[in-house]
Amino acid sequence: MTDHTEQEGRRPSNDGPKAAARNRAALVAAAREVFAEHGLEAPLSAIARRAGVGQGVLYRHFPDRAALVGAVLEENVRQMEQAAESEDATLPGLLGVLTWHLAESAAFIGLLHSSRAGSRSDLRSHSTALSERVQRGLRAHLPRGHRLSAGDLELAVAMVSATVIGPTREERERRALAAWRLLGVEVGPVRPFGG
Known part of the structure; x- marks a missing residue:
């Protein structure tokens, strides 16, 4: 020994x-x-x-793998919630944090498309609950008179997240930002909360 x-x-x-x-x-x-x-x-x-x-x-x-994926998702959602709770939070800033997570984490993209969770109802309900926490933080900072309504914001996030593909983080970020531009939505700096 x-x-x-x-x-x-x-x-x-x-x-x-x-x-x-x-x-x-x-x-x-x-x-x-x-x-x-x-x-x-x-x-x-x-x-x-x-x-x-x-x-x-x-x-x-x-x-198991599900527990690890769940931990990554929970950490991403926790960071989004912290960003939404900060005193200087704005919708563009939150969308920058969200875009960072989209480009950085394939698991986070899967969360935002929780209907893809398949037949496992426990995974689907957990994903839905996490997704709702993200949406709640975004809706809380949606300015009155914004071009997107709360329902449109949820659809916009789903549409942008569907574009986040590519072999590198940079490519995924570029595609997400291009999608936000096409939707006419301002996005703040793409970075993790506190980064």
Whole structure:
């Protein structure tokens, strides 16, 4: 058995819960990237490698693919909600954050098309609830007299998200921005909330 010690002869400290939280965050970030590059059927081993952890750590946090996809979706929605709750939130700014998530995360696009969840009613209802949380944040900042009504805004988001295809993040972002322009909707800087 190998003895893992630091240069001074001590074992490295076990960060316990801090390491667990760090590993979980790394797995979610890696999953977002790998899903965007290779789709939702990407190998989970690639996600563990990208996060710098073993597959056992991945499965301790996420027992299956659905749990990992759900964590990515929840994180995306949480960031959208934080952006909507910020005191300087505007519809263009929120659409910039939304566009960043669309270009960055294939799983997020799937969420916005929750009817694609197939026959699994639990997944479909969860996706619908998450999608509604995003829409609620956007509608709260829809200015009076905006060219889009609340219903049109939801349709516009679905239409734009359907255009977000391409092999690179840059291509997906370019296509999303072009779709927003075609709809005549102003979009703020494309970046994650707080970025």
